[in-house]
Each structure stands twice: as structure tokens, then as C-alpha cells.
Amino acid sequence: MSLIVQKFGGSSVANAKMIFNVANIITRAYQEGNDVVVVVSAQGDMTDELIEKANEINLNASKREMDVLMASGEQISIALLSIAIEKLGFPVTSLLGWQAGVMTSSTYGSAMITRIDPGRIKKELDKKNIVIVAGFQGLSQYYDVTTLGRGGSDTSAVGIAVALSADLCQIYTDVEGVYTADPRFIENAIKLESISYDEMLELSTLGAKVLNNRSVEIAKKHNVELEVLSSFVEVPGTIVREAANVEKMLISGVAKDNNVAKISITGMPDAQGWAFRIFSKLSARDINVDTILQSAVHDDKRDIFFTVNEDRLNDTIEVLSKYCESVEGSNLIYDKNVSKVSIVGAGMQTHAGVAAKMFEALFAANIDIQMISTSEIKVSVIVAQSDADEAVRTVHNAFFTTVD
DSSP states (O other), rough: OOEEEEEEOOGSSSHHHHHHHHHHHHHHHTTOOOOOEEEEESSTHHHHHHHHHHHHHTTTOOOOHHHHHHHHHHHHHHHHHHHHHTTOOOOOOOOOTTTEEEEEEEETSSOOOOOOOHHHHHHHHHHTTEEEEEEEEEETTTSSSEEEOOOOHHHHHHHHHHHTOOEEEEEESSSOOOSSOTTOOOOOBBOOOOEEHHHHHHHTTTTOOOSOHHHHHHHHHHHOOEOOOOOOOOOOOOOEEOOOOOOOSSOOOOEEEEEEEEEEEEEESSSTTTTHHHHHHHHHOOOOOEEEOOOBBBTTTTEEEEEEEGGHHHHHHHHHHHHHTTTTOOOEEEEEEEEEEEEEEEGGGGGGGHHHHHHHHHTTTTTOEEEEEEEEEEEEEEGGGGGGGHHHHHHHHHHHHHHO
């Protein structure tokens, strides 16, 4: 007998038919003699619909009250799924995040899990109940409901798997596993049998929608084996684990991220410490910076260029506008019509020319590269958002058309 944690996304429970499909998957695992804990997201587009409802009333609603609203979507899902499992004749209990012992920081909208007390879940398992847990949510030290940010149900599932020392954590989604690119848009995308934590973490951070990056971080830290598989087709998925053999490919995937804005600060004096002052102010507002470039000195001035998440653009402009006003001759420019296109693969570490192959493909497609950043296992470029889809297709074809 094994203890399995299963997670189902919103598309998997979007309507009654899909809910019963998920209920059948869960009860089959239960009938095989396993203890089963299930983490569920809000149905379909319900989270977006709740945001729209809030905006109809108050565009500046507090983050605390938005978390109370957002958490209600998962409550509906766990109740409906539990009702379906009851209909099939199996014992089941649904738990909200706080009932399942998920404690978080008090950062509304993007709280971090601080600890999980699995006592209530274990009691329900001891009663031979299937346990259905609301993902994406927890409780702060001030007893306020919090949410974990987009994709937070993945984080909930992996965190609960760690707390329970589960034998396997299965992430069910609307695709059959992890692919070399989004198979809904790239026809020749290849499904991977396995992928390493490091590669999956890079892909998730760089825009791949399969797994939340925080969930992969937790899985890597605690060596939790993940399986990404389809809610709709019964085929083997993709295993995410340490040092996976990714079919000996140079790269494991191509990702696109449209949630990017490019910031340019020109005319800064060539003086020691100004970069520190800029980025420390952004750090104080929890604004993450990526893909930084700095120009050579010209007329005793320097320019700096970097990217931030587009959803933090307004905060970034607010911080930097005040700073640039205090520096004579400096200018702040931003562009949110850009995208980040990236390749990821452990094979880059031992094979030269991978970046050159990517750049050659983009050059042949007449796609201009605005910025470049690299690490041991990834290369990212900033391109115009209008070129992003073609850039993904072009780069993917360059690396994968010859794969058998």
C-alpha cells in the first residue's frame, strides 16, 4: 500500500462530467489499496471570474479581501468533487487549506508556506477516507486566509506530499506530460519520459505552464518524485526527478513568457554605487529583476537595461520614477510589448554551440534579439512580443526536427 498525493487543475474539474472523470481516477487509486490525498484547484476560469466580479465593485480592493474571495473557488471544487465521490459510494472528507494544517506567511496574494501540520489529514486517512484538500490557500499567523499565487495548488500538493512523506505526487493536467514546447501550439512538440528538477525548474520559471516553479523547488529540496500526466488520457506521463536522463537531447524544451516588461534607464552618471541604489530600492518592494545589461561609459554616462514581470511594472515605475527625478539627466523608459523566449537543457553543459544554433535560427527568421541572458542550462532572449510565437516555432524546429 502506498500513500499518493494527486493534484487536479481547474480544467480537470471544469464541469460535472469532468468532475466524475476525476472522481473515477481517484477512486481507482483508492481501490488499489492506496491512501489517497487529493489537492484541487478552482473550476475552469473561476479565479479570473472572481477577479472580474471584484473589479466590478472596487478596482482597488485590499489584498486581504481579495484573498478571502479567491480562496472560495477551491472551496467549491473540493465540495463538488467530494459529493461526486460520495455518489460513487466511497468514503471521503473535504478540507480547506487551514483545516489541512497549511500555515503561510502573511503576504496576501503570494504567501509562502511556512509549515504544514498534517495531523487532521492523517486522522482522516486512518478512518480510510479519501481526503480532498483545497489547494492554493492557507492560514497566516494572524488567522487570515491567504493564497499562494498563480499555480499555488501545485505548491500545496507538493508541500502536503512532503509533510506526509508520500510515496508519489501526481500532477494531473490537460496535457499528457512535459513536452519540448507547448503541444497546443507546437505540432511537433515531443513528450519527455523524464526531466530533471533543475531543467523543470528553469522551464517553469521561464514561462512553461505545466508546473508551478515553487512546487518544483520544494520537490527538489525534499526529493519528492513528481509525475505529470493527463486527466483525460490514460497514458504514462513525465517523471520529474533528480538527474533524469532526458533522452540524451541537447535541450529539453523551449519556453515563452509574455509576462515581461523591459526597463531602460539612460543617462546615469558613471559613479560607483548607483546600480546598487537602483536595485536595492526594487528589492525593498519585492520586485524581482532579470536579464540585466549595462552599457559602456559614454560622455561620463551609463545606461542600464533589465526586465521585470509585467504585473510588477506599475510598482517598478513608481519606485524608479522617484529615483530618476533626483538624478539630473537620467531618463526612464519602459516597454511591455516584449517576450522572453528560452531554451533549457542539461546537455548545454557539455556541448558547445547551443546558443549559436539558437541565435542562427532567430537570425534566419529575421527576429531581432534585444537582450540575452544565460546560465549553465538555459539561454534566454528578449524579443518583440509580436515575434514571440514565431521565435518559439523557429527555435524548436532548429533543435527538434531531426529527433527520431
